[in-house]
Amino acid sequence: MSEEVTAVGWDAIDQSLAKVYGDQEPMHYGTMIPYSLGGQDPLDGISAYKSESPIPHWHFVTYGFSELYEKELENKEYSGYGFELTFRLVRHEDEEEPPAWALNLLQNMGRYVFNSGNVFRKGDYLDANGPICLDSDTQLTALAFTHDPELAEMDTPNGKMEFIQMVGISEDELEAMQTWNTLGVLEAGIEQIPSYITDLTRPSLLQNPKVQEAVERGIEEEGSNTGFLFVDQLAWEEGKKGWFHKQSNIMQLGAKQAEVISKLLRGRLLKNKNLSLVGQQTTILFKADDQVGYHETEQEITITLNKDAVEELSQNLVPQEGQFTISTLAGVSFQILKTHIKNQEGAVVKTIG
The missing domain is CATH 3.30.1360.230 (Sufu, C-terminal domain)
Known part of the structure; x- marks a missing residue:
């Protein structure tokens, strides 16, 4: 039986993306040696699409957190870990290929999940303890997780899965998410980060008085969602x-x-x-x-x-x-x-x- 016939989970992801990007052929970065055989990269692959809306950006989608081929896990309800990661990054006018650091970051997320067993769900956050793009002059030193605004949860032959989008955030934004809640902070700053697109050059959302006010009001009225x-x-x-x-x-x-x-x-x-x-x-x-x-x-x-x-x-x-x-x-x-x-x-x- 050929790999194409058995890659039912992979095909389901491609079909979901085709609804957004039509016949656009993404740039795909596969893994030469599988992680299970001693390879360095846990994810089977990462695709990068060119999106123009609401601003030009790269839209990365992972393959490997869910079950891409035949069903192997006993849990029939979910495919693998039950999600794939996405990441939207500002695309500069002269960029013809996505930056390698973003691909490395997604593979690092794979290592974290595969080694720890911890999964990502909307509302989660993760402190990177340094710039999410190494050696860059950026304020973004942590990550938040929410639903991808264009890719809905879906059923595959191997079980349910959802697309969880990773968003670069600053240290003070992370603290605001910890002391209030992740989705509230992201929604309060949506005008500055449309579609939750990561921009390494942006300032903190909390420099906007409206966002700061929303966070303070949320903490006062609701307290913290971080249990x-x-x-x-x-x-x-x-x-x-x-x-x-x-x-x-x-x-x-x-x-x-x-x-x-x-x-x-x-x-x-x-x-x-x-x-x-x-x-x-x-x-x-x-x-x-x-x-x-x-x-x-x-x-x-x-x-x-x-x-x-x-x-x-x-x-x-x-x-x-x-x-x-x-x-x-x-x-x-x-x-x-x-x-x-x-x-x-x-x-x-x-x-x-």
């Missing part, structure tokens, strides 16, 4: 037992995320919503309660805070190395550690705290 936050530098140190008393337990976190966690505590607990901080070895759950205290299990540490405790803790969570306690929570102290930002070669390029 789980992955924190690289998160640890819980058990207090040592002395002759007469036990030392305080210590919750450690990095300076880079201290300020965001401060805002999330207000945006979640003051709206009676929980907040889970998830680290490499530790999960710490914050809950709103009239009684301030903490409880330890093998799975997680739960800290309960009332309104006054939330305010006191939030005020002390600043991006500066140090250690402190809050007056109403006995037995726990908080330590903020320096955060070292490293490039892909592992060299420290920035220190926070």
